[in-house]
Amino acid sequence: MSATNDVRAMTPPDVAARKGGVPLVCLTAYTTPIARLVDPHCDVVLVGDSVGMVLHGLESTLGVSLEMMILHGKAVRRGLSRALLVVDMPFGTYEEGPAQAFRNAATLMAETGCAAVKLEGGVAMAETIRFLSARGIPVMAHIGLTPQAVNSFGGYKVQGRGGDAFHILRDAEAVADAGAFSVVLEKVPATLADRITETVAIPTIGIGASRACDGQILVVDDMLGMFDAFRPKFVKRFAELGEDGKRLERDLADTARRGGVRFVGPNCLGIQRPVAGMNATFLETGAPGGRLALVAPSRGLCAALPRYAAPPQPGCPSLVS
């Protein structure tokens, strides 16, 4: 990673060193704009093979190719300056054995500039993880619900209930022992995730696992309500840019038409005319009327302004995003 603007990028050893420390913040990204948006707030940005379902409309991750991962990996690379870039190895590109895995992981690293790869599997992948790790390819492991094995599991079900917990604990120990620098625990019971977190020496990164993991990872599109094929129960929605978002946009457009004003840009927050009592934005509260007007392309800035404008601050006659 280039060290422009004096920003030092996170490395796999930095991530490993966070075991038991400040929780790791990890998000997925598939495009340059989203990478730019999340980079300042993340330790790890993962180009997950979930891209196949989220962006390409595939039914599962099984149809994702190395070429797709390279394309999205390159795009995300351009948007990062701080977070560690990890790219998923897609189904069929590593399971044959260490040599196949090395060849394809090396291609991913050379083409995308990622500093690590992620692959799914525990005990069965330990030899491959050892091979890659010993040859300069840092590996993030992924155990529990491994979506590439959806057909073997018979669906996207919680893994590790009852007697199966023991197998997942063994998976965690095997990948840690093989040299993985971190391990994603997907959809396992919290008690099991806690036990694994206490047992293994590498950071656990939970997704629908436990708050006590060493970090959490989420698919950005789930968080923003942009992926509606299914809604994971564990995801907190920070915005609704799907169906509800479309309804809000329609309401905004109606309001703007009635007020004879024009919206510019798809990321438009809307318009407030506090002096006229008009609030045609996504914000619940309007700014108080006053002497300051704002026209800004930044939705974040516009969202912050009403709070700034609140008494005893100057107030705000107009706010246009």
Ligand code: KIV
């Ligand atoms: O593909 C992906 O996005 C992932 C995360 C959900 C961990 O593997």
